[in-house]
Ligand SMILES: Nc1ncnc2c1ncn2[C@@H]1O[C@H](COP(=O)(O)OP(=O)(O)O)[C@@H](O)[C@H]1O
């Protein structure tokens with residue numbers, strides 16, 4: 165393991181908003197291909213931590229390394245070029261554009277052809293094929309011509325994830341992809357997540373403990389901006405502090 | 421492509437055919453007054469389409485776009501009257517002046533969005549207008565510059581007269597329109613729509629959105645310059661009014677009234693504004709007041725613009 169370059173290394177990363185320390189000296193290592201769940205109560209700082217990793221926010225302290233490279237001061241688009249992609253807790257699509265156009269924007273984002281001006285986009289057959297394959301894979305077949313804003317909420321969430329996968333990332337950050345979905349939609353989303361290529365490292369924020377433990381082998385619990393505990397899901401599930409503070413009295417984590 | 425396959429739905433195709441026939445075959449049957457109006461509409465349509473790249477497609481509301489157009493027109497005027505340079509030098513010089521200016525201003529304006537973009541383009545437009553007004557040795561100040569040679573004399577064309585000029589303008593319009601139509605359907609064109617729809621998402625997907633906005637601004641400036649050059653030859657005269665806020669507002673209205681992000685809409689908008697301006701000016705001097713009323717009526721009756729009227733559910 166020692167000579168494998170980790171996908172992500174956080175070294176005592178902090179972020180303050182005025183007097184509030186939303187993320188407090190968080191250290192974390194995610195290996196290539198690892199499935200890692202990030203859990204914690206509302207307001208624990210999970211989304212803020214994602215923003216620090218993807219570059220939407222700058223860390224006030226600490227360092228962020230992607231695949232061995234220090235990216236602490238890089239903006240989001242150059243971090244994306246280094247293999248990171250994310251979804252947003254609150255869906256961020258291109259509402260007036262069609263589903264196909266949405267996914268095409270993802271497919272060409274890291275392709276030099278995004279600057280091509282003299283040729284119709286739809287004549288780039290390989291890009292269109294790739295986008296359509298992705299649309300089918302995410303269960304949106306037949307909806308390619310529909311505007312994103314006209315999709316059902318469940319389909320919008322699928323599109324949200326499809327967009328993040330379009331650039332073939334090596335590290336994927338998923339911010340509560342299942343939140344707000346019906347149980348049927350949630351199961352189909354889980355099936356999609358299960359099928360993500362094993363070489364891609366995935367960091368998942370998930371509210372539902374069972375889902376988090378079913379998806380990931382490693383789990384980090386965040387509380388009030390700090391890491392409460394991190395490790396293999398069995399250790400984390402068995403941890404007393406986690407059971408008391410986060411799981412309350414149900415104690416279901418250990419068996420998941 | 422939801423937006424595009426709908427482009428010619430319903431009444432739009434017949435209207436487009438009628439407009440096309442009118443533009444192509446109309447002028448020989450019209451009086452020179454109407455040929456003049458049609459020529460103005462066609463030249464300003466290039467300008468309106470260029471603003472549509474910024475306003476409609478990229479979502480950057482410029483209130484100083486007429487200044488770029490004006491600088492290109494001044495380029496032609498200065499080069500042809502003060503330096504007596506040849507036709508192609510003047511054309512290239514005018515286009516280059518406007519485009520280089522956009523490349524320079526773009527470095528500043530591409531950093532801001534929304535109402536800040538509106539205000540900074542407004543301010544820069546005012547500065548340029550002030551320059552055209554005050555830099556008297558070069559621009560002639562309030563009097564403007566007259567004596568730009570006629571197109572046929574300068575370019576050595578074998579034909580002359582308003583109808584010939586009209587067809588030259590129509591040709592430039594058609595070529596510019598075709599180039600812009602290809603542009604907005606290209607991979608780059610889609611990135612502009614993406615920025616309009618959600619710039620943060622574009623950044624997280626890996627787009628340097630600053631660069632895309634900058635390129636959009638420069639391209640829009642280049643097409644505005646083409647329009648300015650033709651306008652200079654049409655009027656054989658330039659003055660600070662080309663750059664002023666009224667010009668930029670009229671232009672803004674052409675795009676919003678016609679229907680942003682359609683290219684055709686702004687062409688229709690240019691026609692409507694040119695028509696209204698000339699007809700109404702015959703009766704009253706309160707053109708600005710009328711312009712404001714048209715704006716309000718347009719926003720109430722056709723909030724997405726004429727070309728998007730009765731577009732259906734989506
Ligand atoms: N942009 C911001 N400005 C100020 N406070 C913020 C901002 N973003 C998040 N916060 C605060 O940081 C804390 C953590 O928020 P967040 O990361 O969204 O939590 P979580 O995703 O774990 O629910 C919250 O108290 C929230 O109010």
Ligand SMILES: [Mg+2]
Pocket residue numbers: 210211212253
């Ligand atoms: Mg959150």
